[in-house]
Amino acid sequence: MATSRDRLGTLEAEGSSGRQGYSGVEVVLSSDPATPAPLCPHELGPTLLFVKVNQGKEETRRFYACSACRDRKDCNFFQWEDEKLSGARLAAREAHNRSCQPPLSRSQCVERYLKFIELPLSQRKFCQSCQQLLLPDDEEKHHEHQVVGDVSITQLKRPSKLLYPLENKKTNAQYLFADRSCLFLVDLLSNLGFRRVLCVGTPRLHELIRLKESGGTKSNIRSLLLDIDFRYSQFYMEDSFCHYNMFNHHFFDGKAALEVCKTFLQEDKGEGVIMVTDPPFGGLVEPLAVTFKKLIAMWKEGHSQDNSQKELPIFWIFPYFFESRICQFFPSFCMLDYQVVDYDNHALYKHGKTGRKQSPVRIFTNIPPNKIILPIEEGYRFCPLCQRYVSLENQHCEHCNSCTSKDGRKWNHCFLCKKCVKPSWIHCSICNHCALPDHSCKGPKDGCFICGELDHKRSACPNISTSKKVNKAVRKQKQRKSNKMKMETTKGQSMNHTSATRKKKRRERTHQYLCS
Numbered sequence: 001m002a003t004s005r006d007r008l009g010t011l012e013a014e015g016s017s018g019r020q021g022y023s024g025v026e027v028v029l030s031s032d033p034a035t036p037a038p039l040c041p042h043e044l045g046p047t048l049l050f051v052k053v054n055q056g057k058e059e060t061r062r063f064y065a066c067s068a069c070r071d072r073k074d075c076n077f078f079q080w081e082d083e084k085l086s087g088a089r090l091a092a093r094e095a096h097n098r099s100c101q102p103p104l105s106r107s108q109c110v111e112r113y114l115k116f117i118e119l120p121l122s123q124r125k126f127c128q129s130c131q132q133l134l135l136p137d138d139e140e141k142h143h144e145h146q147v148v149g150d151v152s153i154t155q156l157k158r159p160s161k162l163l164y165p166l167e168n169k170k171t172n173a174q175y176l177f178a179d180r181s182c183l184f185l186v187d188l189l190s191n192l193g194f195r196r197v198l199c200v201g202t203p204r205l206h207e208l209i210r211l212k213e214s215g216g217t218k219s220n221i222r223s224l225l226l227d228i229d230f231r232y233s234q235f236y237m238e239d240s241f242c243h244y245n246m247f248n249h250h251f252f253d254g255k256a257a258l259e260v261c262k263t264f265l266q267e268d269k270g271e272g273v274i275m276v277t278d279p280p281f282g283g284l285v286e287p288l289a290v291t292f293k294k295l296i297a298m299w300k301e302g303h304s305q306d307n308s309q310k311e312l313p314i315f316w317i318f319p320y321f322f323e324s325r326i327c328q329f330f331p332s333f334c335m336l337d338y339q340v341v342d343y344d345n346h347a348l349y350k351h352g353k354t355g356r357k358q359s360p361v362r363i364f365t366n367i368p369p370n371k372i373i374l375p376i377e378e379g380y381r382f383c384p385l386c387q388r389y390v391s392l393e394n395q396h397c398e399h400c401n402s403c404t405s406k407d408g409r410k411w412n413h414c415f416l417c418k419k420c421v422k423p424s425w426i427h428c429s430i431c432n433h434c435a436l437p438d439h440s441c442k443g444p445k446d447g448c449f450i451c452g453e454l455d456h457k458r459s460a461c462p463n464i465s466t467s468k469k470v471n472k473a474v475r476k477q478k479q480r481k482s483n484k485m486k487m488e489t490t491k492g493q494s495m496n497h498t499s500a501t502r503k504k505k506r507r508e509r510t511h512q513y514l515c516s
C-alpha cells in the first residue's frame with residue numbers, strides 16, 4: 001500500500017516541482033495570531049488569508065476572503081491584509097453581517113420543531129419556496145408560496161429529501177449520496193463496530209444512521225451532524241445538529257455547540273467514534289486539514305496518556321487525485337478503491353450507460369484497509385499481496401509491487417517512467433514522461449492549466465473556484481478605480497460570451513477527463 005501511495009506522491013511531486021509557471025491563489029495558514037482575520041457575513045467566523053501566486057511567485061500583498069463561499073455571488077467579502085478600514089465602513093460591515101444572519105436562533109428552531117411534531121398530520125406543512133416548516137400561525141404569510149401538506153414523520157426524518165439540494169451554489173456543492181452508497185457506508189461503519197459517527201457535511205448519512213437506529217435494526221449508532229446548511233436546524237435538536245463551517249472550524253452557535261461536539265467525541269473516553277466527512281470538492285485541502293486536526297485534538301483531550309498514540313478514525317470522501325495532498329497532511333491515510341458513486345443529483349458521478357463506474361470519488365481513511373471489505377458483487381476483489389480490496393481490473397504490478405490503478409481500470413507499467421500509468425497514456429520521448437497521445441509537448445506541462453499537476457485537468461482542479469473568485473475580486477478592486485459605468489457594460493457583454501465558451505470547454509474537458 002505504502003508503495004502505491006509513494007508512487008502517486010512522486011507523480012504529484014513531479015507536477016509540483018514543475019510549478020515554476022504556476023499562477024493561482026493559495027491560502028496562507030500561518031497568519032499572525034495577533035491580527036485576527038476579519039469576519040464576513042456568511043460565517044461570523046474568521047475569513048481566510050490568501051495570497052495570489054503569479055508565475056510561481058507569491059505577490060506581496062495578501063488579502064482576506066470568505067472561507068466558505070467559493071463564488072463571489074455568495075459572498076463578495078474582500079479586504080487587503082494591510083487595509084485600514086474607517087470606523088464608518090466597519091460599522092456598515094457589522095450591520096450588513098447582522099442582516100445576513102439566519103432569521104431564527106438555534107433554540108427557536110428547536111422550539112418550533114417540538115411544536116410541529118405535535119400537530120396533526122393535516123396541519124403539518126412545509127413551504128418549498130422558503131424551505132421552511134410552517135406552524136399554523138405562519139400560513140398566512142406563505143399562502144402564495146408553494147406549500148406541501150401532510151408532512152409525515154417519515155418525511156421529517158429524511159430532511160435531505162424534503163429540502164432541495166443547494167447544488168447550484170458552489171459554496172454548498174450539496175451532492176447527496178444515493179441510498180445505495182449511503183447504506184454501504186452505514187453497514188460498513190456498523191460492521192467496523194463504531195457506535196458514534198461525527199458527520200461533517202454528510203446530512204444524508206446522518207439521517208440514514210438515525211433512521212436505522214430508530215427502526216430498531218441491529219445498528220445501534222448515534223450520529224451528530226455538523227454542516228453549514230442552516231436549514232437542517234429545523235429538523236434536529238441541539239444534540240444532533242450543529243451549524244458549522246468546516247473551513248475554519250467555526251461553530252455558529254458558540255460555546256454551547258462546541259461543547260455538544262466535544263462531549264460527543266469524548267464520550268466513552270473517545271472509544272467507538274469515527275468522523276465521516278464529504279466536503280465540497282472545490283474546497284481547499286489545507287484549511288480542511290487544519291479543521292480536522294482541531295477536531296482530532298478535541299477528541300484527544302478526553303484521552304488518558306496511554307492512548308496518546310491512537311488516532312481518531314476518519315473517512316474523508318474526496319476525489320482520488322487529491323491523494324498526495326491528503327496524505328501530505330495525514331500520512332497514515334490510505335485511499336480505498338471503493339468508488340463512491342450514485343450521487344443522487346450529480347450526473348457525473350452516477351453509473352455510466354456502459355455500467356462502468358465513473359466516479360473519481362474515493363474514501364481516504366486511517367483504518368487499516370484489510371479491515372474494509374468491499375462488495376464483490378459490485379466489482380471488487382481481495383489482493384492477497386496488497387492485503388486490501390481493490391477494483392476487479394486493478395491488477396497487481398510486479399514491478400511496483402502494488403495494485404496501482406487509481407481509477408479502477410487496468411494501468412500499464414512504463415519502464416522509462418518506472419511506474420504504472422493510465423492505459424490511454426503513451427511514453428513521450430520529448431517530454432520524457434507518459435501522457436495522452438494528443439498532448440502538446442510545447443506546453444509547460446500537459447496537466448492542469450491552473451496548478452500544473454499532471455493527473456487532472458483544469459475543470460477538476462482543487463484550486464479552480466478560489467482562483468476564479470479571487471481573480472474576480474482583484475479585478476473588481478481594480479475596476480472600481482477606473483471608469484465604472486463604461487467598464488461594467490463592456491465587461492457584462494464579454495463575460496456572457498466568455499462564460500458560455502468557458503462552460504462549453506469545461507464540458508469538453510470533463511468529458512475528456514472521464515474518458516481519458
Ligand SMILES: C[S@@+](CC[C@H](N)C(=O)[O-])C[C@H]1O[C@@H](n2cnc3c(N)ncnc32)[C@H](O)[C@@H]1O
Pocket residue numbers: 067068171172173174175176177200201202203204205206226227228229244245246247278279280281
Ligand atoms: C458534497 S456534499 C456531501 C453530502 C453527502 N454526500 C451526503 O449525502 O450526506 C457537501 C456537504 O457539505 C456541506 N458544506 C458545504 N460547505 C460547508 C462548510 N463550509 N462547512 C460545513 N459544511 C459545508 C454542504 O451543505 C453539504 O451538505
Ligand SMILES: [Zn+2]
Pocket residue numbers: 127128129130131141142145146
Ligand atoms: Zn414561504
Ligand SMILES: [Zn+2]
Pocket residue numbers: 383384385386387395396397401402403
Ligand atoms: Zn495488489
Ligand SMILES: [Zn+2]
Pocket residue numbers: 397398399400401404412413414418419420
Ligand atoms: Zn507498475
Ligand SMILES: [Zn+2]
Pocket residue numbers: 414415416417418426427428432433434
Ligand atoms: Zn512513461
Ligand SMILES: [Zn+2]
Pocket residue numbers: 428429430431432435439440441
Ligand atoms: Zn510530449
Ligand SMILES: [Zn+2]
Pocket residue numbers: 448449450451452453456457458460461462463
Ligand atoms: Zn489543478
